[in-house]
Amino acid sequence: MPVGTLGTVKALSPDEVVSTRAQILLVNAYHLYLRPGHELVARMGGIHRFMDWPGPILSDSGGFQVFSLARLGKVDDSGVRFRSHIDGSEHFYTPELAMEVQRALGVDIAMPLDHVLPGESAAGPARDAAERTLRWYERCRVAAEGLTTFAIVQGGVHAELRQWHARQLAALDAPGYSIGGLSVGESKEDMWAMTAVVTAELPVDRPRYLMGVGSPEDLVDAVGRGVDMFDCVLPTRLGRNGSLFTDDGRANVRNARFREDPGPIDAACDCIMCTRFSLAYVHHLFRNDELLGYRLASIHNIRYLLRLTERMRAAIRAGTFAEFSEEFLGRYRPADEATRSEQKAKWLEQSGFEAPAPG
Amino acid sequence: MPVGTLGTVKALSPDEVVSTRAQILLVNAYHLYLRPGHELVARMGGIHRFMDWPGPILSDSGGFQVFSLARLGKVDDSGVRFRSHIDGSEHFYTPELAMEVQRALGVDIAMPLDHVLPGESAAGPARDAAERTLRWYERCRVAAEGLTTFAIVQGGVHAELRQWHARQLAALDAPGYSIGGLSVGESKEDMWAMTAVVTAELPVDRPRYLMGVGSPEDLVDAVGRGVDMFDCVLPTRLGRNGSLFTDDGRANVRNARFREDPGPIDAACDCIMCTRFSLAYVHHLFRNDELLGYRLASIHNIRYLLRLTERMRAAIRAGTFAEFSEEFLGRYRPADEATRSEQKAKWLEQSGFEAPAPG
Numbered sequence: 001m002p003v004g005t006l007g008t009v010k011a012l013s014p015d016e017v018v019s020t021r022a023q024i025l026l027v028n029a030y031h032l033y034l035r036p037g038h039e040l041v042a043r044m045g046g047i048h049r050f051m052d053w054p055g056p057i058l059s060d061s062g063g064f065q066v067f068s069l070a071r072l073g074k075v076d077d078s079g080v081r082f083r084s085h086i087d088g089s090e091h092f093y094t095p096e097l098a099m100e101v102q103r104a105l106g107v108d109i110a111m112p113l114d115h116v117l118p119g120e121s122a123a124g125p126a127r128d129a130a131e132r133t134l135r136w137y138e139r140c141r142v143a144a145e146g147l148t149t150f151a152i153v154q155g156g157v158h159a160e161l162r163q164w165h166a167r168q169l170a171a172l173d174a175p176g177y178s179i180g181g182l183s184v185g186e187s188k189e190d191m192w193a194m195t196a197v198v199t200a201e202l203p204v205d206r207p208r209y210l211m212g213v214g215s216p217e218d219l220v221d222a223v224g225r226g227v228d229m230f231d232c233v234l235p236t237r238l239g240r241n242g243s244l245f246t247d248d249g250r251a252n253v254r255n256a257r258f259r260e261d262p263g264p265i266d267a268a269c270d271c272i273m274c275t276r277f278s279l280a281y282v283h284h285l286f287r288n289d290e291l292l293g294y295r296l297a298s299i300h301n302i303r304y305l306l307r308l309t310e311r312m313r314a315a316i317r318a319g320t321f322a323e324f325s326e327e328f329l330g331r332y333r334p335a336d337e338a339t340r341s342e343q344k345a346k347w348l349e350q351s352g353f354e355a356p357a358p359g
Numbered sequence: 360m361p362v363g364t365l366g367t368v369k370a371l372s373p374d375e376v377v378s379t380r381a382q383i384l385l386v387n388a389y390h391l392y393l394r395p396g397h398e399l400v401a402r403m404g405g406i407h408r409f410m411d412w413p414g415p416i417l418s419d420s421g422g423f424q425v426f427s428l429a430r431l432g433k434v435d436d437s438g439v440r441f442r443s444h445i446d447g448s449e450h451f452y453t454p455e456l457a458m459e460v461q462r463a464l465g466v467d468i469a470m471p472l473d474h475v476l477p478g479e480s481a482a483g484p485a486r487d488a489a490e491r492t493l494r495w496y497e498r499c500r501v502a503a504e505g506l507t508t509f510a511i512v513q514g515g516v517h518a519e520l521r522q523w524h525a526r527q528l529a530a531l532d533a534p535g536y537s538i539g540g541l542s543v544g545e546s547k548e549d550m551w552a553m554t555a556v557v558t559a560e561l562p563v564d565r566p567r568y569l570m571g572v573g574s575p576e577d578l579v580d581a582v583g584r585g586v587d588m589f590d591c592v593l594p595t596r597l598g599r600n601g602s603l604f605t606d607d608g609r610a611n612v613r614n615a616r617f618r619e620d621p622g623p624i625d626a627a628c629d630c631i632m633c634t635r636f637s638l639a640y641v642h643h644l645f646r647n648d649e650l651l652g653y654r655l656a657s658i659h660n661i662r663y664l665l666r667l668t669e670r671m672r673a674a675i676r677a678g679t680f681a682e683f684s685e686e687f688l689g690r691y692r693p694a695d696e697a698t699r700s701e702q703k704a705k706w707l708e709q710s711g712f713e714a715p716a717p718g
């Protein structure tokens with residue numbers, strides 16, 4: 001799912017997102033609750049009409065935002081008190097309010113309010129948060145009557161806790177399952193171990209959604225562990241920085257080697273950038289900070305990830321996913337640029353707190 | 360003509376410019392000569408292919424840029440020596456080089472190199488510059504063999520000089536005539552007086568192009584004085600600041616009064632912004648600095664000006680232009696915001712030296 005935190009996939013029009021063949025996109029309830037306000041969106045005809053998106057929309061409840069980046073963040077079972085990152089105003093967010101917001105937006109798939117902890121939290125706090133998330137989910141189900149609402153599995157990096165939480169939620173027959181609290185600072189080893197523990201417990205006939213992931217290599221690794229859905233700011237965020245996904249890893253179109261390249265970055269790609277413009281032109285746009293460059297690169301990266309899911313789907317159907325995965329991961333070179341500061345920037349934007357354009 | 364100085368109309372895709380029904384757009388030879396280089400553009404298949412624009416393209420020669428904003432700017436009859444605004448490198452620009460650059464770009468309409476002076480220059484320097492522009496035009500015609508090249512009328516704010524220059528050029532049977540050296544700091548009275556003096560001398564069966572103009576009210580005033588063609592950064596520049604053209608004047612969509620407005624800024628407008636999005640949504644985009652807002656407002660403003668030309672054309676055909684002009688100018692309130700600093704900013708961007716996005 002391309003990420004449209006505030007009701008717009010950064011830099012892109014709805015038509016351009018359609019051109020990537022995205023089937024669904026994500027918006028964020030916390031952000032839209034604060035601005036422009038969920039009731040205003042409802043009065044404007046709902047989020048689909050507001051942003052003129054013709055397909056389904058999934059909303060994150062804002063649990064991640066409320067706990068990770070809003071100020072204050074005082075939590076008890078009744079809900080969480082926080083200060084707006086925009087104007088410092090105080091708000092009390094509850095499971096019921098999270099559902100009310102998402103109902104007003106009119107989304108197709110809602111998320112319950114969950115208690116999100118930092119990646120490497122100790123077992124005690126992780127258990128408290130997971131138990132609270134379970135109690136909150138029960139309240140969300142009541143409040144969400146008639147609204148398709150996934151359950152979110154928490155439990156930090158603690159395998160037994162993850163397993164217990166997944167089993168509890170699996171028994172509640174949710175229409176879909178999210179895996180939360182990963183890709184938030186823990187190690188890759190922990191992330192994949194937890195993913196495997198959780199997916200083993202979830203019903204096979206319900207979609208599994210790994211929240212906030214990811215990069216091409218992460219998508220392949222996650223699908224291999226039974227994940228079906230993803231959302232990530234990475235394709236649009238990297239796109240605005242000129243970084244393009246290819247099967248060999250990322251390539252930055254600002255690099256001088258593209259200055260006079262008449263071809264596309266990927267001859268197999270059917271995106272607008274690859275079929276209509278030379279790398280020389282996109283390089284020229286980036287060298288001059290022209291907004292069209294951000295757009296074309298964002299389109300390519302989203303389309304790249306969606307083509308990757310198409311290729312994985314075909315491999316699964318053909319019974320050749322293991323070979324596909326091995327070949328893909330053997331060839332793909334993860335970016336050296338994926339430094340700590342880049343991780344932090346990605347994490348900030350995943351929360352929707354980042355400025356829309358670089359430079 | 361929407362302005363695509365560097366081979367892209369700021370913030371917009373070719374398809375979006377097509378959606379405004381623009382029939383032709385402008386690029387700048389000076390800028391493309393410096394970056395990425397006209398020879399590179401030629402090797403990439405020419406400017407149409409490079410930027411994937413399906414219609415005609417007119418290029419400014421860069422005379423305005425070379426004289427107004429590049430450093431050094433030492434001129435004699437052989438040409439003008441200047442330093443690049445990008446890297447300080449020294450260049451010698453001649454009438455012949457200006458035509459070579461535009462031929463390499465492969466534009467449909469080229470401009471000769473002209474000697475441009477500040478708006479209120481005295482009669483002596485203005486005469487020297489006009490005479491040089493005439494001599495250069497003769498050289499450009501030779502160098503431009505086979506390339507459609509307009510003549511450019513100079514002469515500052517001196518009526519007799521303008522008249523003399525226009526007559527000299529009219530006798531040379533150019534395929535079209537540009538009026539240069541206006542809208543560069545002189546008074547509106549001088550601008551319109553000079554325009555009327557010049558158009559009276561030009562052949563009626565050749566297009567007259569008032570360079571660097573303009574606002575809605577300027578277009579109506581100029582058409583009333585016999586002008587046919589315009590280029591200006593104003594629609595896209597103002598669009599990126601949230602300022603929208605309407606028949607009543609400009610309205611800034613950031614204004615709180617649009618916060619919950621479900622309608623378009625102009626019910627008669629058929630642009631993408633007015634037909635698909637509420638003002639409330641565009642307001643929301645601007646409040647959050649989302650790039651889609653810049654795009655939608657730019658599209659609306661370009662379409663507004665093109666609709667204005669359609670309305671003027673219809674009025675001319677119906678023999679009712681005088682009434683249309685009176686009614687339009689009676690209703691349209693020119694912006695109070697058109698301050699000196701805004702003029703300067705517009706002038707800077709008209710030269711292509713401004714950053715692409717606000718904030």
